[in-house]
Amino acid sequence: MSLDNVMTRTTGTQLTLTYAPAAEALNNDALRTKNILGIVLFNSQLTSGIGTNHNSGFLKTPLTICGSDVCEIWSTTQTVVPGHYLDICYRRSATLTLGSITLAITTFTGDGDDVSPPPIQSCAQEAYQQIFNLLQHIGHPHLLRVWNFLPDINGTTHGLEHYRQFNVGRQSAFIAHNRLAEESSIPAASAVGTSTENLVVHFLAGQHKSVALENPRQISAYCYPKKYGPCSPTFSRGGWLNLDRQHVLFISGTASIVGHNTLHIDDVAAQTKESIRNISAVIDEANRVAGNHLHKLNTLNYRVYFRNTADLTIIQTELNRLIAPPVETLYIQADICRAELLVEIEATGGVVHL
Numbered sequence: 001m002s003l004d005n006v007m008t009r010t011t012g013t014q015l016t017l018t019y020a021p022a023a024e025a026l027n028n029d030a031l032r033t034k035n036i037l038g039i040v041l042f043n044s045q046l047t048s049g050i051g052t053n054h055n056s057g058f059l060k061t062p063l064t065i066c067g068s069d070v071c072e073i074w075s076t077t078q079t080v081v082p083g084h085y086l087d088i089c090y091r092r093s094a095t096l097t098l099g100s101i102t103l104a105i106t107t108f109t110g111d112g113d114d115v116s117p118p119p120i121q122s123c124a125q126e127a128y129q130q131i132f133n134l135l136q137h138i139g140h141p142h143l144l145r146v147w148n149f150l151p152d153i154n155g156t157t158h159g160l161e162h163y164r165q166f167n168v169g170r171q172s173a174f175i176a177h178n179r180l181a182e183e184s185s186i187p188a189a190s191a192v193g194t195s196t197e198n199l200v201v202h203f204l205a206g207q208h209k210s211v212a213l214e215n216p217r218q219i220s221a222y223c224y225p226k227k228y229g230p231c232s233p234t235f236s237r238g239g240w241l242n243l244d245r246q247h248v249l250f251i252s253g254t255a256s257i258v259g260h261n262t263l264h265i266d267d268v269a270a271q272t273k274e275s276i277r278n279i280s281a282v283i284d285e286a287n288r289v290a291g292n293h294l295h296k297l298n299t300l301n302y303r304v305y306f307r308n309t310a311d312l313t314i315i316q317t318e319l320n321r322l323i324a325p326p327v328e329t330l331y332i333q334a335d336i337c338r339a340e341l342l343v344e345i346e347a348t349g350g351v352v353h354l
Helices: 022-027 119-138 162-176 268-290 309-322
Strands: 015-021 036-043 058-065 070-076 081-085 088-092 096-104 142-151 188-194 198-206 211-213 238-243 246-254 300-306 329-333 343-349
Touching: 015 022, 022 036, 022 070, 036 088, 036 096, 058 096, 058 142, 058 188, 058 198, 058 329, 081 119, 088 119, 096 119, 119 142, 119 162, 119 198, 142 162, 142 238, 162 188, 188 300, 188 343, 211 268, 238 268, 246 268, 246 300, 268 300, 268 309, 268 343, 300 309, 309 329
Parallel strands: 036 058, 142 188, 188 246, 300 329
Antiparallel strands: 015 070, 036 070, 081 088, 088 096, 096 198, 142 198, 211 238, 238 246, 246 343, 300 343
């Protein structure tokens, strides 16, 4: 993989994303390297026995990757130290923090339906409160990118879909910590479903504030009408970060939504194309903010979440047609935040790729 051509070499802070076989990363004990912020692992036989102790540096994702057992290695140019705070494991440099929190949802279904507030809502609020308290404590107040993994995201308990329960809890924490006062402070994020009974949240934060990006083709998620639940989802469509002249772009989980409506129901090829149209719109907005054409579809790297295994070949065919030359793309089976959505795509750009 070559160095992203929009990057400027610098002795200051840089964010690096490396893709490697999980076996190679584990065998080489990559975390002995002083600049590693963390290694993101996906479910496999190889990684099933990996622990999550406070200093491990492994961010375990409760989803299975399709194809080769690849992991993500996030690093920086600064020395990194491990830490933990309550339920959070993290590693931080002078300017960046990568962390993870896992909370068990103990009364998920069954006779716990009369519990108020619902357990997923409570766990979401607790997770974000812990994250915000940690970031304030270590002086990295700006939440840059978040990955949320929810149990049975489209399921319903306590009279409300799990994703909507999660949105209530997440927004409550944002309000409690005065993080909705500025829409420009709302981070890029994704939320997909898992088959576990834990809420898992991975996050990247830092000293430097990103610029929240919206998509002119879509209503901002935090302005969705009440038909989507009592609280709107709290995320921006993307975030642009000027990090020591390194222009980092985070694009949130993006799907076949225009305005606030889902398009192309039951047509995975059309949903994939619409998702890429939306990603292109966020790229255009990032380039407008940057004042230059720094980012293109083929300078990003992608995570693609797909609902049905039978759709994978169709999605891959569309993306190979739409994005050329090919770029690093991880395909991961997961449920999507709306039951009618078949695919969701997120992207990262402007990091140094090795």
